[in-house]
Amino acid sequence: MKTPPLPESPAPLHLLSVVIPAQNEEGCIASTVEHLHLALRLEGIAHEIIVVDDGSTDSTWEILQRTMMNVQTLRPVKNLGPRGFGNAITLGFDHMHGDAVVVMMADESDDCRDVVRYWRTLKEGWDAVFGSRFVRGGGVIDYPWTKLYVNRLANTFLRLLFHVPLNDFTNAFKGYRKSVIDGCRPFLSPHFNLTVELPLKTIVRGYSWTTMPITWRNRRVGISKLKIREMGSRYLFITLYCWLEKHFSRGDYWRRTEPTEARSNARSA
Numbered sequence: 001m002k003t004p005p006l007p008e009s010p011a012p013l014h015l016l017s018v019v020i021p022a023q024n025e026e027g028c029i030a031s032t033v034e035h036l037h038l039a040l041r042l043e044g045i046a047h048e049i050i051v052v053d054d055g056s057t058d059s060t061w062e063i064l065q066r067t068m069m070n071v072q073t074l075r076p077v078k079n080l081g082p083r084g085f086g087n088a089i090t091l092g093f094d095h096m097h098g099d100a101v102v103v104m105m106a107d108e109s110d111d112c113r114d115v116v117r118y119w120r121t122l123k124e125g126w127d128a129v130f131g132s133r134f135v136r137g138g139g140v141i142d143y144p145w146t147k148l149y150v151n152r153l154a155n156t157f158l159r160l161l162f163h164v165p166l167n168d169f170t171n172a173f174k175g176y177r178k179s180v181i182d183g184c185r186p187f188l189s190p191h192f193n194l195t196v197e198l199p200l201k202t203i204v205r206g207y208s209w210t211t212m213p214i215t216w217r218n219r220r221v222g223i224s225k226l227k228i229r230e231m232g233s234r235y236l237f238i239t240l241y242c243w244l245e246k247h248f249s250r251g252d253y254w255r256r257t258e259p260t261e262a263r264s265n266a267r268s269a
Contacts, residue, residue, distance in 0.1 A: 010125030017098030086194030118175035137213030
């Protein structure tokens with residue numbers, strides 16, 4: 001399955017939204033926001049940083065209020081509805097004003113410089129950019145071996161099932177044009193399975209996409225919220241849903257594009 005080509009005249013992008021879900025991240029949320037803001041400001045990128053507090057019971061919300069004094073582009077949002085990683089990201093999408101968005105983790109596991117590269121690649125005209133930690137130029141630091149094994153097994157399964165040359169579906173750290181987010185609604189995943197739903201729907205519904213290498217490092221403070229045992233059936237459900245849509249929707253959700261010369265769906269590392 002090949003990605004649709006880039007549009008000949010892609011819509012220009014003006015404002016980048018970065019959506020960060022956060023639950024009990026008092027030890028790192030301020031530095032995550034400040035480092036991201038600095039990286040984007042130094043590159044002259046107009047942006048907003050939307051941090052969604054997903055029911056924190058520590059001082060995350062108070063820290064965000066104080067951080068607003070130094071980071072004028074920060075827009076904290078409280079999730080007052082059902083909690084969950086996917087619900088928090090969806091709420092962030094609902095509050096974004098940008099014409100493109102990057103989803104980023106709150107624990108500083110993602111590199112702020114990669115956010116800049118996402119923005120530049122989206123401005124080339126791609127509908128979505130999928131970062132991969134497992135291609136030349138990418139990398140992981142201090143990845144727990146059990147999670148790494150499960151990660152590689154799950155991503156190999158998805159790559160073979162959907163016949164696409166992507167090997168890091170499950171990483172949340174990706175970039176999208178707003179048109180893709182709108183075209184992939186409604187979102188069915190209230191938890192971490194949204195990390196699979198977003199790229200799969202992007203691919204199945206015919207949006208153009210490319211990949212780029214990214215780096216990841218394990219969190220240095222706090223506790224990971226991802227529980228693999230609890231998420232297995234949820235990942236499987238959304239995978240089967242997208243597979244059924246691909247084969248039986250008859251293109252009902254397919255993005256309509258004008259015929260043009262095909263282009264590659266992968267950037268050289």
